Amino acid sequence: MSKTILEMRSITKTFPGVKALSDVNLDVVEGEIHAICGENGAGKSTLMKVLSGVYPHGSYEGQIVYKGEEQHFRSIRDSEHKGIVIIHQELALVPLLSIAENIFLGNEQAKGGVIDWDETRDGARKLLSMVGLSEDPDTLVTNIGVGKQQLVEIAKALSKQVQLLILDEPTASLSEKDSQALLDLLLEFKKQGITSIIISHKLNEISRIADRVTVIRDGRTIETMDTDQITEDRIITSMVGRSLDDRYPTREPKIGDVIIEVKNWSVYHPQHRERQVTKDVNITLRKGEVVGIAGLMGSGRTEFAMSLFGRSYGQKITGEVIKDGQRIDVSTVERAIRNGIAYGTEDRKTFGLNLIDHIKHNVTIANLPGISRWGVIDDLTELDVANDYRKKTNIRSSSVYQTVGNLSGGNQQKVVLSKWLYANPDVLILDEPTRGIDVGAKYEIYTIINQLAAQGKAILVISSEMPELLGITDRLYVMNEGRIVGEMPTSEASQEKIMRAIVRAEGKAS
Amino acid sequence: MTVQTAPGGTAAAKAKPSELSFLGALQANMRDYGLLLALILIMLFFQYFTNGVLFKPVNLTNIILQNSYIIVMALGMLLVIVAGHIDLSVGSVSGFIGALAAMLMVGWRFPPELAFLAHPLVAGAICLAAGAAIGAAQGYIIAYHRVPAFIVTLAGMLIFKGLSLAVLAGKSVGPFPAEFQLLSAGFIPDFVGPITMPWLAENGQNVVLHSTTMVIAILAVVGMVFSAIRGRARRKLRGYDVEPFSLFVVKNVVIAALVMFFAYMLASYRGLPNVLVVMGILIAGFVFLTKKMTFGRRIYALGGNLKAASLSGIKTERTTFYIFAIMGALAALAGMIYAARLNSATPKAGQGLELDVIAAVFIGGASALGGVGQVAGAVIGAFIMGVMNNGMSIMGVNIDWQQMIKGVVLLAAVFFDLYNKNRSA
Numbered sequence: 001m002s003k004t005i006l007e008m009r010s011i012t013k014t015f016p017g018v019k020a021l022s023d024v025n026l027d028v029v030e031g032e033i034h035a036i037c038g039e040n041g042a043g044k045s046t047l048m049k050v051l052s053g054v055y056p057h058g059s060y061e062g063q064i065v066y067k068g069e070e071q072h073f074r075s076i077r078d079s080e081h082k083g084i085v086i087i088h089q090e091l092a093l094v095p096l097l098s099i100a101e102n103i104f105l106g107n108e109q110a111k112g113g114v115i116d117w118d119e120t121r122d123g124a125r126k127l128l129s130m131v132g133l134s135e136d137p138d139t140l141v142t143n144i145g146v147g148k149q150q151l152v153e154i155a156k157a158l159s160k161q162v163q164l165l166i167l168d169e170p171t172a173s174l175s176e177k178d179s180q181a182l183l184d185l186l187l188e189f190k191k192q193g194i195t196s197i198i199i200s201h202k203l204n205e206i207s208r209i210a211d212r213v214t215v216i217r218d219g220r221t222i223e224t225m226d227t228d229q230i231t232e233d234r235i236i237t238s239m240v241g242r243s244l245d246d247r248y249p250t251r252e253p254k255i256g257d258v259i260i261e262v263k264n265w266s267v268y269h270p271q272h273r274e275r276q277v278t279k280d281v282n283i284t285l286r287k288g289e290v291v292g293i294a295g296l297m298g299s300g301r302t303e304f305a306m307s308l309f310g311r312s313y314g315q316k317i318t319g320e321v322i323k324d325g326q327r328i329d330v331s332t333v334e335r336a337i338r339n340g341i342a343y344g345t346e347d348r349k350t351f352g353l354n355l356i357d358h359i360k361h362n363v364t365i366a367n368l369p370g371i372s373r374w375g376v377i378d379d380l381t382e383l384d385v386a387n388d389y390r391k392k393t394n395i396r397s398s399s400v401y402q403t404v405g406n407l408s409g410g411n412q413q414k415v416v417l418s419k420w421l422y423a424n425p426d427v428l429i430l431d432e433p434t435r436g437i438d439v440g441a442k443y444e445i446y447t448i449i450n451q452l453a454a455q456g457k458a459i460l461v462i463s464s465e466m467p468e469l470l471g472i473t474d475r476l477y478v479m480n481e482g483r484i485v486g487e488m489p490t491s492e493a494s495q496e497k498i499m500r501a502i503v504r505a506e507g508k509a510s
Numbered sequence: 511m512t513v514q515t516a517p518g519g520t521a522a523a524k525a526k527p528s529e530l531s532f533l534g535a536l537q538a539n540m541r542d543y544g545l546l547l548a549l550i551l552i553m554l555f556f557q558y559f560t561n562g563v564l565f566k567p568v569n570l571t572n573i574i575l576q577n578s579y580i581i582v583m584a585l586g587m588l589l590v591i592v593a594g595h596i597d598l599s600v601g602s603v604s605g606f607i608g609a610l611a612a613m614l615m616v617g618w619r620f621p622p623e624l625a626f627l628a629h630p631l632v633a634g635a636i637c638l639a640a641g642a643a644i645g646a647a648q649g650y651i652i653a654y655h656r657v658p659a660f661i662v663t664l665a666g667m668l669i670f671k672g673l674s675l676a677v678l679a680g681k682s683v684g685p686f687p688a689e690f691q692l693l694s695a696g697f698i699p700d701f702v703g704p705i706t707m708p709w710l711a712e713n714g715q716n717v718v719l720h721s722t723t724m725v726i727a728i729l730a731v732v733g734m735v736f737s738a739i740r741g742r743a744r745r746k747l748r749g750y751d752v753e754p755f756s757l758f759v760v761k762n763v764v765i766a767a768l769v770m771f772f773a774y775m776l777a778s779y780r781g782l783p784n785v786l787v788v789m790g791i792l793i794a795g796f797v798f799l800t801k802k803m804t805f806g807r808r809i810y811a812l813g814g815n816l817k818a819a820s821l822s823g824i825k826t827e828r829t830t831f832y833i834f835a836i837m838g839a840l841a842a843l844a845g846m847i848y849a850a851r852l853n854s855a856t857p858k859a860g861q862g863l864e865l866d867v868i869a870a871v872f873i874g875g876a877s878a879l880g881g882v883g884q885v886a887g888a889v890i891g892a893f894i895m896g897v898m899n900n901g902m903s904i905m906g907v908n909i910d911w912q913q914m915i916k917g918v919v920l921l922a923a924v925f926f927d928l929y930n931k932n933r934s935a
């Protein structure tokens with residue numbers, strides 16, 4: 001029979017004010033793909049950090065038995081020596097180094113401290129072919145998309161003779177196609193005898209590839225399911241402690257007048273002056289309407305949204321924005337906000353949050369006038385606001401004074417959302433609002449979107465998850481290569497129809 | 511966009527207000543007061559090793575006078591560093607402004623219709639404006655043209671070093687008019703009149719107190735305690751947790767006692783130095799600015815994550831620009847204080863001061879990466895450096911050793927701070 005490769009026994013890990021894990025048990029069988037599921041802040045990433053030595057032996061309680069021996073990892077290096085490699089939720093590549101350099105970072109192919117570049121390139125090429133990536137090893141990491149960066153991370157893991165590969169939400173920011181490729185790769189690794197642990201909020205992926213699933217809730221192990229027991233419903237029930245009948249809340253759309261119109265919007269790439277990123281985009285939103293922009297990754301949706309929001313992206317921006325019948329000035333973020341437009345970013349760490357500050361300050365920063373008079377902040381009003389939104393969006397933290405950088409990924413996303421809810425815009429653009437968010441919390445966020453719509457606001461949702469767009473929007477635009485290539489009421493839309501619009505546009509373009 | 515105000519009293523806030531545990535609250539406070547404690551320990555250390563000279567009223571007054579210009583600049587430097595920048599030019603700028611002040615008041619012979627320019631008040635205003643303009647110019651390049659502050663202000667340092675030399679033609683210029691000297695050498699007048707305290711007589715010498723100083727100190731303490739009580743009541747009223755009453759009392763009593771002790775020391779010499787009044791107002795102003803004003807909040811936000819701040823609607827360029835303008839004005843004020851203290855402007859004045867100022871801010875707990883730092887920390891940091899300078903000089907420690915010890919203290923302070931943060935993370 002299969003033998004256990006890893007056993008984590010009654011792991012308990014406390015942070016000041018938070019018990020992130022209490023008495024968690026996990027056992028992983030050699031050669032399986034083991035999934036870990038749980039709500040945001042349940043402790044999944046923390047458990048994996050304990051396993052890989054990010055939190056060294058002694059900073060937690062409990063035992064780690066790997067390959068029959070108890071392990072006391074003092075650092076990542078220790079666990080890597082034993083073939084345990086973790087790929088974190090946030091990628092850890094150095095953008096301005098080449099693919100090859102990144103793969104062998106900390107593990108350079110060198111003799112006496114002098115790097116052997118031929119060896120490095122050859123090695124990199126071999127590893128890249130194993131992960132199915134056909135890029136020149138000399139390409140800088142910053143010049144390849146996230147999907148490919150993820151593959152580079154895996155190639156890097158392979159270079160360390162990985163036996164137990166840990167992937168923390170590897171597909172959260174990947175397109176459908178890249179996700180498929182990655183999951184296929186894991187199945188391929190399984191054939192070669194590599195064991196994997198994968199954390200994901202995308203339950204369809206899990207039911208597709210996982211041999212067993214362990215569910216964690218509030219820092220405790222709830223259950224481990226065997227292959228024949230795995231269903232999405234059972235995972236959800238176990239995760240949230242009750243069954244979730246619908247993934248999308250129902251709503252009666254009450255759609256009013258046009259609130260905003262964007263006309264002939266064109267944007268050029270910030271570095272390459274001739275490259276047009278957004279081409280003559282025209283969109284219209286009505287009061288009370290939830291509109292989606294569908295499209296593949298890299299179709300220019302984020303670029304369009306950011307250029308609209310105070311010219312935060314691109315150059316040579318032309319076109320006009322008409323709100324409530326009048327041309328408005330959106331040339332700076334401050335003006336855009338003042339004119340009632342807000343944009344919740346897809347990249348919370350870089351663009352969304354001040355990670356070293358606490359929740360309270362992050363929630364109010366986009367609407368300081370709301371908590372101040374004559375430039376003087378009323379701290380208790382601010383505290384009220386922060387507590388209020390922490391509750392509304394169900395942010396899991398010890399208090400509003402918890403540092404945002406210490407929150408789990410999904411809860412960070414909720415802080416970004418809170419910030420823009422508090423800014424109280426008329427038009428809210430949400431870029432991948434549920435990235436890395438658990439099923440229960442997704443439902444909560446959809447509910448909030450519906451409430452905003454019911455208040456007569458317009459919401460523009462950019463999402464790479466088509467079921468989500470189909471589930472929550474009233475109308476859809478399809479974008480491809482910076483152009484709107486289709487528009488349809490959601491009631492008439494389907495994944496096939498959206499894909500057809502994209503394919504047709506690509507056919508025309510070439 | 512309509513401004514949304516808070517829903518008064520949320521459900522969370524309605525919960526019964528509770529007092530945190532004494533120990534827990536004390537622990538939370540220790541981190542904040544650790545630096546103050548370190549300063550007090552250092553003072554006691556030198557009190558012992560200088561055979562009681564450190565705490566002599568005249569010496570305490572001296573410590574304040576000697577460090578006033580560092581503290582004034584540390585206030586601005588705190589903003590600069592929190593914003594994620596650095597200003598290497600402040601020493602040279604303060605030297606240059608001192609030179610400018612000297613030339614305006616003493617050096618240049620103005621025609622009669624322009625003679626008003628030499629009036630200390632007018633000259634002082636011109637100097638402040640010049641400092642602000644210098645800071646603004648550097649800030650403009652840093653904020654709007656994105657040239658790193660390190661480079662811009664390094665250039666500024668060289669330029670203003672050269673300019674002071676040029677303006678003074680390589681000579682010292684002085685002495686200043688008596689009114690101007692008051693900035694550094696003066697004490698507030700005693701409106702109430704001295705009081706003698708025969709029962710405190712030492713070696714047959716009466717202690718004579720500058721009573722106005724004592725009155726001001728008492729008013730300050732009463733105001734402070736009053737506002738602390740009001741703040742606490744307001745928190746409770748709105749349903750928030752407050753620190754235990756016992757700790758609240760202890761804290762206020764300790765701080766009040768410290769203030770009264772130093773006031774007494776100063777009063778038994780010549781009273782409040784003018785420059786301390788200026789400093790006190792500035793410190794209070796900067797605490798208010800960083801803790802309570804939206805402008806201050808924006809500085810922390812942009813220092814913490816520039817991109818996120820600008821995507822939250824903060825005018826990051828303009829904020830940066832203002833920060834450097836403020837820094838320039840403070841460097842000017844410091845330059846005048848320094849010149850008034852020496853009673854002449856010298857070509858070497860101010861050189862190297864930027865290092866003391868930056869060190870003070872870092873000892874005070876600011877992060878070189880931006881986004882973190884407190885005014886109180888910077889002020890205490892400056893006093894830690896100042897007390898060490900003073901104490902070691904009295905002990906007769908050689909200047910070479912002094913430098914080394916200060917370097918070690920800077921390193922240790924930052925190291926300790928990081929260690930503490932890592933442990934709690």
Ligand SMILES: Nc1ncnc2c1ncn2[C@@H]1O[C@H](COP(=O)(O)OP(=O)(O)OP(=O)(O)O)[C@@H](O)[C@H]1O
Nearest residue numbers: 015020040041042043044045046406407408409410
């Ligand atoms: N350095 C830290 N300091 C304090 N609390 C922390 C720290 N790191 C994590 N936590 C807390 O531990 C809990 C578990 O966090 P963890 O990141 O493991 O969640 P997660 O299950 O990975 O969630 P997500 O799905 O959102 O990524 C959270 O409540 C988080 O706030």
Ligand SMILES: [Mg+2]
Nearest residue numbers: 045089408409
């Ligand atoms: Mg996580």
